[in-house]
Amino acid sequence: VYASIRLDDGEMLRIYGPARVRVREGVLLVLGAELTEGFEVYIPQGRSYTVKARGGAVFELGLEGEARVERPRPDEEPLDDWLAVAEKLFDACELPCKVAVLGPVEAGKTSFTALLANRALARGVMPGIVDADVGQADIGPPAFVSMALVFDWLVWLRELEPAASRFVGSIEPGPATGRILSAVASLVDEALLQGAGLVVVDTDGWVHGWSAIEYKADLLRVAGIDYAVVLGSSELAETVERFMPGRVLYARSPREKAVRTPEDRRSLRSANYRRFLENAPERVVDLSDVEVYGSCVFASRRVADERIVAELSSVLAVEVVYVGSFPGGYCVVVDSEEPIDLQALRGIQKRLQGDLIVVHTGGFRGVLAGVSDGGPNEWPAVVEWVDIEAGRLALRTKYPGAVRRVVFGRIRLVDGYQEASGRKRIWI
Numbered sequence: 001v002y003a004s005i006r007l008d009d010g011e012m013l014r015i016y017g018p019a020r021v022r023v024r025e026g027v028l029l030v031l032g033a034e035l036t037e038g039f040e041v042y043i044p045q046g047r048s049y050t051v052k053a054r055g056g057a058v059f060e061l062g063l064e065g066e067a068r069v070e071r072p073r074p075d076e077e078p079l080d081d082w083l084a085v086a087e088k089l090f091d092a093c094e095l096p097c098k099v100a101v102l103g104p105v106e107a108g109k110t111s112f113t114a115l116l117a118n119r120a121l122a123r124g125v126m127p128g129i130v131d132a133d134v135g136q137a138d139i140g141p142p143a144f145v146s147m148a149l150v151f152d153w154l155v156w157l158r159e160l161e162p163a164a165s166r167f168v169g170s171i172e173p174g175p176a177t178g179r180i181l182s183a184v185a186s187l188v189d190e191a192l193l194q195g196a197g198l199v200v201v202d203t204d205g206w207v208h209g210w211s212a213i214e215y216k217a218d219l220l221r222v223a224g225i226d227y228a229v230v231l232g233s234s235e236l237a238e239t240v241e242r243f244m245p246g247r248v249l250y251a252r253s254p255r256e257k258a259v260r261t262p263e264d265r266r267s268l269r270s271a272n273y274r275r276f277l278e279n280a281p282e283r284v285v286d287l288s289d290v291e292v293y294g295s296c297v298f299a300s301r302r303v304a305d306e307r308i309v310a311e312l313s314s315v316l317a318v319e320v321v322y323v324g325s326f327p328g329g330y331c332v333v334v335d336s337e338e339p340i341d342l343q344a345l346r347g348i349q350k351r352l353q354g355d356l357i358v359v360h361t362g363g364f365r366g367v368l369a370g371v372s373d374g375g376p377n378e379w380p381a382v383v384e385w386v387d388i389e390a391g392r393l394a395l396r397t398k399y400p401g402a403v404r405r406v407v408f409g410r411i412r413l414v415d416g417y418q419e420a421s422g423r424k425r426i427w428i
């Protein structure tokens with residue numbers, strides 16, 4: 001459905017995506033961006049944005065699928081409040097300024113992050129964004145923390161190209177807080193180094209419970225955050241105020257908005273894996289001279305004792321193709337895709353007195369990895385096959401440089417860039 005729409009000065013329209021907006025006349029405000037003639041924005045499925053005319057505006061609106069529009073009631077829209085919070089922040093925070101945006105799921109964190117970037121651009125300040133939400137990553141693929149510099153009006157973070165990324169390997173923050181924190185700290189510094197006058201850290205919505213609070217507090221501290229903006233939870237704002245007295249701003253969430261279902265989120269992740277990995281060429285890497293992280297197979301020393309191999313084979317009732325040891329445990333590769341009998345596993349674990357990690361021979365295929373030249377900037381790759389005996393690895397990646405480091409993650413991608421096995425951790 002295509003329509004040409006005219007809004008008078010100050011008039012607003014809420015648009016639920018998938019929708020395309022193209023400005024014809026006047027100025028249209030979206031997330032603090034001042035869009036003029038010819039500018040086009042895309043509002044994806046599962047997202048909604050409110051546009052507002054300044055001095056009258058005409059735009060073309062293309063609605064796809066379940067897209068729709070509605071007129072916001074005067075008190076529903078937080079847009080003017082958000083702009084006021086952004087102004088307050090620029091008044092208070094000396095440049096270069098480092099801001100973190102916190103709040104529960106669907107609070108508007110990512111939207112507010114874009115708004116802050118747009119308001120910086122309007123002031124002639126170059127913004128950098130650090131995307132610390134590994135589950136709903138927009139700048140880089142999921143399981144990465146990425147940073148981008150912003151050069152033009154921004155509505156959807158996926159329009160940005162990452163300037164630098166760090167591989168975390170997990171789409172859940174809980175098991176990977178250390179990796180996320182070090183990535184955020186170094187990418188904030190990198191953004192400043194590349195000339196950003198404002199750095200905004202967009203975070204995940206995990207804010208309930210002490211582990212979550214402690215993780216967010218650590219993020220503020222290690223990244224040297226100057227100001228926090230908390231969306232949608234005044235209780236959270238009060239807590240954050242304890243860590244950063246006088247340096248916390250609160251903004252409310254949009255009352256009416258599109259909400260993403262878990263399926264929407266999965267398919268958004270899938271589309272973002274695809275963006276970085278589709279049509280990537282295959283590369284075969286000789287691992288003898290490469291740093292390999294994230295795999296007990298490559299971190300362990302082969303156990304030559306045939307008795308241990310034979311015992312493991314008989315107890316686990318599968319063919320064992322490799323046994324390696326590491327301090328405090330064993331890494332066993334079995335030639336089977338069937339899950340191992342838990343009882344048998346526990347029994348032998350007790351006898352061996354240590355960790356016992358069982359890896360299936362097909363376990364490497366589809367694993368998401370990060371590759372680099374040994375420097376901190378890591379690129380996405382997906383494993384095709386591994387030859388443990390020969391120490392060779394085939395990957396698909398768009399990374400053009402020399403592979404000096406491979407970091408295996410905990411996610412396996414199957415056909416169509418879907419995550420396999422739900423939330424279960426994979427071991428390799």
Ligand SMILES: Nc1ncnc2c1ncn2[C@@H]1O[C@H](COP(=O)(O)OP(=O)(O)OP(=O)(O)O)[C@@H](O)[C@H]1O
Binds near residue numbers: 105106111256
């Ligand atoms: N001013 C607005 N009017 C209506 N809807 C809005 C407005 N601003 C943001 N939204 C919508 O609210 C929803 C939540 O916003 P957003 O994705 O920014 O939240 P978030 O806190 O980053 O969520 P997540 O926890 O998933 O990262 C999205 O659908 C977004 O498009």
Ligand SMILES: [Mg+2]
Binds near residue numbers: 109110133202
């Ligand atoms: Mg978000």
